[in-house]
Amino acid sequence: MRLSRRHFLHTAGIGTASVWVPGPMKGYTADEMRAMAPDGRVEPGVSKWELDTPALCLDLDNLDENIRRMQAAMTRLGIKSRPHAKTHKSADLARLQIATGSIGICAAKLSEAEALAVPGVDDILMTTINVSPAKIRRAMALRKRWPGFIQAVDAESNARDLSDAAREAGIVADVVVDVAAGTRTGIPAGEPAIALAKLVDQLPSLRFRGLLCYDGGAQHVKGYAARRERALRVMAPAAETCQVLARAGLDTGIFSGGGTGTYDMHHETPGFTDVQVGSYVFMDAQYLAIGNREGEVNTDFLPSLTVVTTVLNAHFEGVATADAGTKALTLNQPDPIVVGETGITYQARSDEFGTIRYDNPSRTYRLGDRLELIVPHCDPVVNLYDQMYGIRNDRVVAVWPVTARGRSQ
Amino acid sequence: MRLSRRHFLHTAGIGTASVWVPGPMKGYTADEMRAMAPDGRVEPGVSKWELDTPALCLDLDNLDENIRRMQAAMTRLGIKSRPHAKTHKSADLARLQIATGSIGICAAKLSEAEALAVPGVDDILMTTINVSPAKIRRAMALRKRWPGFIQAVDAESNARDLSDAAREAGIVADVVVDVAAGTRTGIPAGEPAIALAKLVDQLPSLRFRGLLCYDGGAQHVKGYAARRERALRVMAPAAETCQVLARAGLDTGIFSGGGTGTYDMHHETPGFTDVQVGSYVFMDAQYLAIGNREGEVNTDFLPSLTVVTTVLNAHFEGVATADAGTKALTLNQPDPIVVGETGITYQARSDEFGTIRYDNPSRTYRLGDRLELIVPHCDPVVNLYDQMYGIRNDRVVAVWPVTARGRSQ
Numbered sequence: 001m002r003l004s005r006r007h008f009l010h011t012a013g014i015g016t017a018s019v020w021v022p023g024p025m026k027g028y029t030a031d032e033m034r035a036m037a038p039d040g041r042v043e044p045g046v047s048k049w050e051l052d053t054p055a056l057c058l059d060l061d062n063l064d065e066n067i068r069r070m071q072a073a074m075t076r077l078g079i080k081s082r083p084h085a086k087t088h089k090s091a092d093l094a095r096l097q098i099a100t101g102s103i104g105i106c107a108a109k110l111s112e113a114e115a116l117a118v119p120g121v122d123d124i125l126m127t128t129i130n131v132s133p134a135k136i137r138r139a140m141a142l143r144k145r146w147p148g149f150i151q152a153v154d155a156e157s158n159a160r161d162l163s164d165a166a167r168e169a170g171i172v173a174d175v176v177v178d179v180a181a182g183t184r185t186g187i188p189a190g191e192p193a194i195a196l197a198k199l200v201d202q203l204p205s206l207r208f209r210g211l212l213c214y215d216g217g218a219q220h221v222k223g224y225a226a227r228r229e230r231a232l233r234v235m236a237p238a239a240e241t242c243q244v245l246a247r248a249g250l251d252t253g254i255f256s257g258g259g260t261g262t263y264d265m266h267h268e269t270p271g272f273t274d275v276q277v278g279s280y281v282f283m284d285a286q287y288l289a290i291g292n293r294e295g296e297v298n299t300d301f302l303p304s305l306t307v308v309t310t311v312l313n314a315h316f317e318g319v320a321t322a323d324a325g326t327k328a329l330t331l332n333q334p335d336p337i338v339v340g341e342t343g344i345t346y347q348a349r350s351d352e353f354g355t356i357r358y359d360n361p362s363r364t365y366r367l368g369d370r371l372e373l374i375v376p377h378c379d380p381v382v383n384l385y386d387q388m389y390g391i392r393n394d395r396v397v398a399v400w401p402v403t404a405r406g407r408s409q
Numbered sequence: 410m411r412l413s414r415r416h417f418l419h420t421a422g423i424g425t426a427s428v429w430v431p432g433p434m435k436g437y438t439a440d441e442m443r444a445m446a447p448d449g450r451v452e453p454g455v456s457k458w459e460l461d462t463p464a465l466c467l468d469l470d471n472l473d474e475n476i477r478r479m480q481a482a483m484t485r486l487g488i489k490s491r492p493h494a495k496t497h498k499s500a501d502l503a504r505l506q507i508a509t510g511s512i513g514i515c516a517a518k519l520s521e522a523e524a525l526a527v528p529g530v531d532d533i534l535m536t537t538i539n540v541s542p543a544k545i546r547r548a549m550a551l552r553k554r555w556p557g558f559i560q561a562v563d564a565e566s567n568a569r570d571l572s573d574a575a576r577e578a579g580i581v582a583d584v585v586v587d588v589a590a591g592t593r594t595g596i597p598a599g600e601p602a603i604a605l606a607k608l609v610d611q612l613p614s615l616r617f618r619g620l621l622c623y624d625g626g627a628q629h630v631k632g633y634a635a636r637r638e639r640a641l642r643v644m645a646p647a648a649e650t651c652q653v654l655a656r657a658g659l660d661t662g663i664f665s666g667g668g669t670g671t672y673d674m675h676h677e678t679p680g681f682t683d684v685q686v687g688s689y690v691f692m693d694a695q696y697l698a699i700g701n702r703e704g705e706v707n708t709d710f711l712p713s714l715t716v717v718t719t720v721l722n723a724h725f726e727g728v729a730t731a732d733a734g735t736k737a738l739t740l741n742q743p744d745p746i747v748v749g750e751t752g753i754t755y756q757a758r759s760d761e762f763g764t765i766r767y768d769n770p771s772r773t774y775r776l777g778d779r780l781e782l783i784v785p786h787c788d789p790v791v792n793l794y795d796q797m798y799g800i801r802n803d804r805v806v807a808v809w810p811v812t813a814r815g816r817s818q
Contacts, residue, residue: 027541052543053541086760111461131721132462135436138438154722183730184762186724313594321592351789355593380760383736384793408463409464
């Protein structure tokens with residue numbers, strides 16, 4: 001069955017509800033909502049349409065379904081999930097992922113890992129190397145208090161520095177070698193990676209745990225077949241490296257990589273253990289557009305992350321202005337998708353404002369009306385907000401802080 | 410004199426210093442720097458190269474010079490500056506602007522205005538209308554405790570709601586009418602704006618103070634002559650509206666608009682009082698590219714805002730990876746400019762990483778080296794950080810919180 005994007009949005013539990021509420025709205029501020037939810041839970045639920053806008057909303061029913069689908073796939077495919085927390089930056093979401101079967105989380109930056117080392121999140125794989133002496137020492141201090149912390153390395157000098165810092169901290173640190181899937185991060189597969197893995201294995205204060213190989217570019221290749229071909233081809237040299245190391249007697253208990261775009265492909269990669277899925281919890285316009293086995297729309301997971309916005313100007317023909325611009329939605333493409341509308345586009349290309357354009361709308365919007373938008377690219381949007389509102393049946397039932405918001409260091 | 414961008418960067422007090430520091434760096438975290446600077450001032454200064462990265466840095470000498478140049482221009486042109494705080498979101502910067510001659514600040518969002526209502530910042534013009542009943546009430550509550558708060562309106566229903574809320578709060582609220590310069594915000598010039606201004610003037614709990622007209626699109630028109638032609642042409646209907654209102658006896662003590670791209674043009678607009686300059690304090694790659702009276706590079710103000718980044722990967726020929734991606738620099742174009750380098754490009758197109766490409770470099774970068782980047786577009790970059798480091802002579806002398814960071818509501 002080939003689904004159109006709009007048809008999918010109408011059948012995926014999003015877009016079927018009324019997209020606006022008539023009459024005055026309360027406009028609850030973030031501070032008011034947090035005061036109502038000292039433990040993160042709001043009782044009784046406030047309508048999401050009554051939040052001050054722009055408001056970042058997370059449909060918890062769709063989130064639960066996404067987690068269920070991912071875990072079912074992992075079970076079926078015989079691999080594990082180690083979700084990347086750079087997507088959500090949320091301690092609550094990390095705990096939920098671990099509690100529902102994921103074997104740990106990943107973190108992209110050290111400050112992010114430090115923020116997400118919370119009870120219930122024992123295992124954290126830091127997928128980016130730490131270079132400065134201060135960051136290396138901090139990483140080892142984190143490892144000392146958080147035994148499930150695993151650090152990526154991709155350079156010999158860095159491995160030696162890490163070993164020195166681990167010794168100084170009085171620990172033996174767990175390390176994976178990041179094998180390059182391009183030229184962005186990692187060390188080339190084959191001899192360079194093998195030599196580095198052996199060095200890590202020999203350094204006195206490091207414990208070699210395996211490999212990491214992340215092909216970011218593969219995630220958004222459009223079309224399932226093309227994406228699978230690229231994903232498996234690019235990962236093959238790392239898989240060969242992994243096999244050489246295994247034959248040499250090194251620990252290859254971790255061979256981690258992939259993402260939401262390739263979650264159902266890397267079980268075919270020999271030795272592969274776990275997929276660093278991130279966006280599957282939220283979905284976004286980018287991941288909807290990559291397609292899946294069935295067609296051009298990726299229906300494997302449901303859009304759960306939206307921004308509610310308010311119309312600020314309706315004076316002009318064919319166009320209206322709303323209050324979510326690039327500071328609320330980023331400049332990522334494709335444009336945000338207006339939930340429940342088929343003849344409207346929304347562009348968030350100015351800092352403070354979004355532009356609604358009418359093509360063939362089911363209705364036009366008046367001053368004060370609200371719209372709900374599926375975000376272009378979930379990771380950097382979440383990073384703009386201090387909290388996301390957990391929604392069930394259009395009502396706020398939780399306020400989750402974006403724990404590692406702004407932690408780009 | 411026509412200056413090349415690179416020549417300008419080398420003569421503008423930026424790019425002349427060494428762009429990296431050999432040897433180990435401390436990597437001070439934001440928490441450590443804040444602990445050192447309980448009152449915002451750091452003594453003795455830490456080198457900016459020793460900050461944990463990505464780090465948002467503000468050269469205070471260039472900032473001072475930008476403020477001096479703007480105020481000198483205002484004096485010469487016979488208008489005032491009312492800087493837009495959406496650019497810097499900083500209470501410290503707002504205070505500095507007021508202390509050096511600006512007549513007030515502007516705020517784009519109510520939560521931003523609330524955050525920047527601090528001692529030393531008496532006058533705040535809220536340039537965006539507030540629509541929801543809650544926001545209107547909050548705006549009037551702010552006006553009650555902050556007598557210098559002025560609210561924009563652009564719709565009759567909104568003016569009536571505002572008057573009701575002002576009466577409820579027991580105040581008479583100061584209001585300007587936002588006259589459209591396009592179709593984004595504001596009410597059309599001429600009859601609609603005049604009718605709204607008269608309504609505001611008559612409503613019992615509002616006090617009409619004048620007009621606002623902002624042509625965002627004019628700010629980045631390349632070439633001085635083309636920009637001036639557009640700016641004055643688009644502003645003309647608002648100026649005519651202003652004159653009609655003045656002849657009708659209404660208060661037109663405020664006729665505010667324009668920005669950094671048109672700061673030296675609107676003194677030619679009849680009745681114009683003050684320019685809502687924002688980016689002049691920082692400058693960015695976008696504003697460097699618009700040109701000025703002298704040539705293709707806008708040398709009227711000096712780049713003062715930079716991001717310091719660390720090289721994370723140097724394994725591959727012709728390319729390297731650093732730690733500032735879109736979460737540190739946004740996706741805005743043009744790309745960030747590497748300070749002090751003529752043969753290198755930097756692209757921040759992935760969430761966590763930036764890509765350095767060597768074309769004709771003066772040097773190549775090694776693992777752990779640092780680079781300094783002029784940001785693509787200052788407003789949304791500042792919004793990604795919790796603090797900016799005030800720098801003099803490459804040393805941190807102040808840590809300024811980004812007071813209204815994330816205040817997109």
